[in-house]
Amino acid sequence: MIAIDGLTLSYDGQQVLKDCSLRVEAGSRVALMGPSGCGKTSLINVIAGLLTPDSGKVSVNGKVSYVFQEPALFPWLTAVDNINVVLSDRPETLPRAQALLDAVGLSDCRDKYPHQLSGGQKQRIAICRALAYGGDILLLDEPLKGLDPDTRAQVSALLLQEWAGKTLLLVTHDQTEAESLCDRVYRWQEGTFR
Numbered sequence: 001m002i003a004i005d006g007l008t009l010s011y012d013g014q015q016v017l018k019d020c021s022l023r024v025e026a027g028s029r030v031a032l033m034g035p036s037g038c039g040k041t042s043l044i045n046v047i048a049g050l051l052t053p054d055s056g057k058v059s060v061n062g063k064v065s066y067v068f069q070e071p072a073l074f075p076w077l078t079a080v081d082n083i084n085v086v087l088s089d090r091p092e093t094l095p096r097a098q099a100l101l102d103a104v105g106l107s108d109c110r111d112k113y114p115h116q117l118s119g120g121q122k123q124r125i126a127i128c129r130a131l132a133y134g135g136d137i138l139l140l141d142e143p144l145k146g147l148d149p150d151t152r153a154q155v156s157a158l159l160l161q162e163w164a165g166k167t168l169l170l171v172t173h174d175q176t177e178a179e180s181l182c183d184r185v186y187r188w189q190e191g192t193f194r
Contacts, residue, residue, distance in 0.1 A: 001026045002047055002137065002169065007056030009042055016042055018191030020056070026136070029168040031178035034188025040171040041069060043193070044139045047169070062136025062167065069141040069171075071122035073114040079125050080110045086133040100128035103158050105151065120146045127155060137167040144177055156180055 002024040009017040016039040024030045032040045045051040046058055048066050073082045083097035101107055104124040114122055127143055140159075144152045159168070159181060172178050178185050186193035 001059075001061045001167065003057075003059040003061075004043075004047070005057045007043075007046065007058060008054045009039065009046065009051070010054050011042075015191065017053075020192040022186065022193055024167055024169055026061070026167055027165055028184065029163075029170070029182040031170045031172055031182040031185045032188070032193055033172060033175070033178060033185055034193070036173075038188040039191075040188070041141055044141060044169060044171055048139055060137065063134070064137045064139060065130040065133045065135040066139040067123075067127050067130045067141060067143045069145075071114075071119075071126040073122055073125060075114050078111050078113055079106065079117065079121075082114070082125055083129045083132050086129055096132055097128065100131055101125075104128060104155055120148070120151065123147065124151070124155060127159070131158070131162045135166075137169065138163050140168065140170045140172075140181075142172055143170070144172075144174070152177070 004020060004022040007017055007020040008015065032043065034040055042051060046053050047060060048064055074085065077085060080097050080101065083100060087096065098110065101110055106121060106124055109117060109121055123143065123146060130138060144155060147155060170178065170181055
C-alpha cells in the first residue's frame with residue numbers, strides 16, 4: 001500500500017505539488033494523469049525515496065520496483081546482464097532474464113549493449129529488469145512511450161500477467177494505456193491528484 005498525506009513539493013521556489021493526499025491500496029492498479037510538468041514524476045520519485053518533499057508524509061508498505069521514464073541501463077552491461085544485475089543475489093533465478101527477453105520479443109538482443117539498441121528496445125529491457133527484481137509495488141513512469149501499437153499490447157499483457165494481484169502505480173499521458181493497465185485514474189487538479 002502507498003499512503004500520501006498532505007505532501008507539498010517545490011522546485012526552485014515554485015510549488016509543484018500542494019497538499020497532495022493519495023491512497024493506493026495493496027493490489028490495486030492506479031494511473032496518474034496530468035499535463036507535462038505538473039509533478040507526476042516528482043510524486044513517484046518521492047514514493048521511491050529519490051526525492052524528499054517539503055512537507056507531508058509518505059508511507060510505502062512493501063518492496064518497490066521502478067521503471068524510469070528513461071531506461072537508465074548500465075552502458076557497460078549487455079541486455080541480459082542489465083536484467084541479471086538485479087538477480088545477482090539470487091543466482092537460481094538467472095534464467096528468468098532470458099525468459100523475460102523472450103516475452104518482450106528481444107531474444108536476439110541478449111548480448112547487445114545499450115548503444116546497439118533502439119529507444120524502444122532499451123525501454124523493454126528496463127521493464128524486464130523491474131519485473132525480474134519483483135517486489136510488491138511497481139512504479140511505471142511512461143513505460144510504453146516509443147513503442148509501436150503491437151509491442152505496446154504485448155508489453156501491457158506481460159505487465160498485467162507478471163504483476164497480477166500486486167500494486168501498480170502508472171504515470172502516463174495516454175488515456176488508453178491508463179484504462180488498459182489500471183482500474184483507477186487520478187487526474188491532476190490544482191496541485192494534487194483527484
